[in-house]
Amino acid sequence: MRTILITGPGGSGRTTIAAATARAAAREGTRTLVLSADRTDTLGAALGVRTGAAPTKVTENLAAWRPDAATGFRDDLAAFQERAASALDLLGASRLDPEEVTPLPGAEELALLRALRDAALAEAHDLLVVDLPATPHALALLSLPEELRRYLRRLLPPERQAARALRPVLGRLAGVPMPAEWLYETAARWDVELAAVEAVVADRDTVVRLVAEPGPGGADAVRAAGLALALRGLRPDLLIANRVLPEAEAAAGSWLAGPVAQQRKVLEEWREEGHEVHDIAHLGRDPRGTDDLAALAVPHVNRTSSTVEWPVTDRLADDGVLVWSIPLPGAERDELDLIRRGDELVVTAGQFRRIVPLPSALRRCGVDGAALRDGELRIRFAPDPDLWPRTR
Numbered sequence: 354m355r356t357i358l359i360t361g362p363g364g365s366g367r368t369t370i371a372a373a374t375a376r377a378a379a380r381e382g383t384r385t386l387v388l389s390a391d392r393t394d395t396l397g398a399a400l401g402v403r404t405g406a407a408p409t410k411v412t413e414n415l416a417a418w419r420p421d422a423a424t425g426f427r428d429d430l431a432a433f434q435e436r437a438a439s440a441l442d443l444l445g446a447s448r449l450d451p452e453e454v455t456p457l458p459g460a461e462e463l464a465l466l467r468a469l470r471d472a473a474l475a476e477a478h479d480l481l482v483v484d485l486p487a488t489p490h491a492l493a494l495l496s497l498p499e500e501l502r503r504y505l506r507r508l509l510p511p512e513r514q515a516a517r518a519l520r521p522v523l524g525r526l527a528g529v530p531m532p533a534e535w536l537y538e539t540a541a542r543w544d545v546e547l548a549a550v551e552a553v554v555a556d557r558d559t560v561v562r563l564v565a566e567p568g569p570g571g572a573d574a575v576r577a578a579g580l581a582l583a584l585r586g587l588r589p590d591l592l593i594a595n596r597v598l599p600e601a602e603a604a605a606g607s608w609l610a611g612p613v614a615q616q617r618k619v620l621e622e623w624r625e626e627g628h629e630v631h632d633i634a635h636l637g638r639d640p641r642g643t644d645d646l647a648a649l650a651v652p653h654v655n656r657t658s659s660t661v662e663w664p665v666t667d668r669l670a671d672d673g674v675l676v677w678s679i680p681l682p683g684a685e686r687d688e689l690d691l692i693r694r695g696d697e698l699v700v701t702a703g704q705f706r707r708i709v710p711l712p713s714a715l716r717r718c719g720v721d722g723a724a725l726r727d728g729e730l731r732i733r734f735a736p737d738p739d740l741w742p743r744t745r
Contacts, residue, residue, distance in 0.1 A: 354473060356481045356553060357590065357653070360491035361564035362574040366595045366640075370564045370633070371484035372399040372417075373646040378480050378653035379415035385653075386416050386472055389484035390465035394419060396484055401642050416478070422464040462486065462494045466550050473553045480653065488563075488574055492581045495561075496707070498551040502544055503708065509540040560590035560655070567594045567619040568612075575623065580683045581705045586661050591652065592628040594620055596635040626682075629655070665712055674721055675714060675734045682728040689730065693720050700730075717741050 357374060361367040368389060375387035386408060389396040396419060397404040402411050406421035465483070472481050485491035553559060563578055565571035575592065582589050597620075598613045623630050633649050640646060666676040681689075681702055690701040696716045699708050718734035718741070725731075 354476060354479060354481060354558065356469075356473070356483065356556065356559040358483045358485055358491075358495070358554075358559065358561045359564060360485040360488050360561065360578070361593075361595075362571065363487040365564045365566055365571065365574075367487075367564040368395045368484050369399050369640050369646070370562075370593055370595060370649070370651055371482050372396055373640070373649045373651040374562075374653045375415055375417075375480070375482040376400070376412075376643065376646045377651055378482070379412055380647075381653075382414060383480050383653070384414050384478045385480045385482060386418060386478040387482040387484065388418050388420070388465060388468055388472065390420065390422070390461040390486065391484065392461060399641065399646065418468060418472075420461075420464040420468040422460040462490070462497075466494065466498065467546070469553055470546065470549045474549065482653075488578050488581075492578070492585065492705075495554055495587065496585055498547040498554065500708075502547045502551065505540050505544055505547075509537060554587070557588075560588045562590040562593060564593040564595050566596050567616040567623070569615075569619075572619050572622065575628070576683045577703070579628075580681060580702055583661065583680050583682055584700065584702050584705050584707050586663065588661055590629075591655050592623060592630045593633055593651070594623070594630050595633045597632045598635050665714060669736070673735065675718060675736070677712070677715060677732045677734065679730040679732070680728060681725070681730050684725060684728065684730065686725050689723075689725060691720070691723055691732065698732075 359367050359371045359374065361370075368391060371387055371389065375385045378385045387396065387400075389404070394404055396417055397409075400411050400415075400417055402409055402417060404417045404419040406419070408416040408418040410416050465485075469481070469483060472478065486494065561582055563575060565575050571594075579589065594616075598609060598616055600613055600617070620630060620632070631652060633651065636645060636648060638645075640649060661680070663677065663679050666678065668674050668676055679700065684702045688701075688703045690699075692699040694708075696711050697708050698711055699706065715734045718736050721733040721735040723730060723732045
């Protein structure tokens with residue numbers, strides 16, 4: 354199943370573009386599901402239907418789904434209270450009734466991740482279009498599975514479960530209570546669920562499509578998003594330039610001349626930077642309904658989507674080092690930072706940071722330097738003589 358993750362700065366029209374993308378695919382016979390986590394039913398309004406907690410049929414090949422965050426949050430809390438019953442009773446805590454529970458901030462995004470996983474596992478559709486939140490929140494959301502799995506492995510290492518029979522004895526010796534069995538079981542279940550979401554995001558058939566208006570604000574947002582996507586190892590797709598003004602109507606002296614010239618300048622810059630840009634003309638109104646979505650002429654397939662690779666180059670024979678190349682388009686040298694922590698590398702680029710495990714060969718090396726050239730961070734690793742296999 355192909356997955357198109359659509360995001361962009363707030364107000365760029367990403368929900369409308371997601372609806373138009375899904376509709377275009379369905380019209381060509383592709384079984385399509387479009388997801389959105391928006392509290393207000395903006396997606397349903399664009400499609401001319403009312404979406405809800407279950408997939409709603411829009412046309413023969415198109416369904417729309419707005420997952421119910423409240424129900425999922427109540428179920429998770431009820432399960433937690435049941436498993437932690439003894440600890441809650443020991444603390445004298447009173448249970449929360451499902452009727453008094455309201456979703457906390459972020460529950461909608463978590464519900465969207467769960468729906469993304471469920472839709473991929475069901476394999477009932479050929480294309481999944483996901484209307485993500487605005488770019489900063491979307492990037493944080495897409496990185497959440499990887500980061501949460503790392504936290505779980507650090508806090509509750511799976512290998513320690515092998516000693517669960519000794520846990521009561523160790524608890525008495527240490528004088529502190531040891532983690533209960535249910536805690537490890539919960540962590541293992543979360544790890545499986547997060548791994549399933551992470552697999553969908555990292556799949557070869559998953560791409561991220563940016564939507565932005567060609568202007569100063571849109572240019573800044575696209576530049577930041579491109580850097581963040583590269584750091585996360587996510588595959589970029591088309592850049593949808595939304596609400597492009599008609600050049601023919603921008604006659605000299607018209608108030609449209611300035612905005613049109615500004616848009617043309619940004620569009621040229623995007624193409625010069627290597628983005629594959631698809632223009633969406635301004636309809637002169639807010640798109641609403643199937644006719645307007647068809648008029649937008651949004652493509653649902655991009656045959657030239659780029660891939661993301663972080664190759665390790667063997668230069669041991671030349672100058673005795675291995676080079677790890679990380680593409681970071683738009684990165685500034687002064688905003689880059691690298692920290693080696695055991696078998697992990699902490700990479701900071703501007704406001705974005707990622708902790709990545711080192712490839713196996715580099716774990717037996719020490720960092721020998723780094724350089725940023727042509728939008729690519731090249732980190733040099735020198736083999737550790739005590740760890741590197743000796744040749745005869």
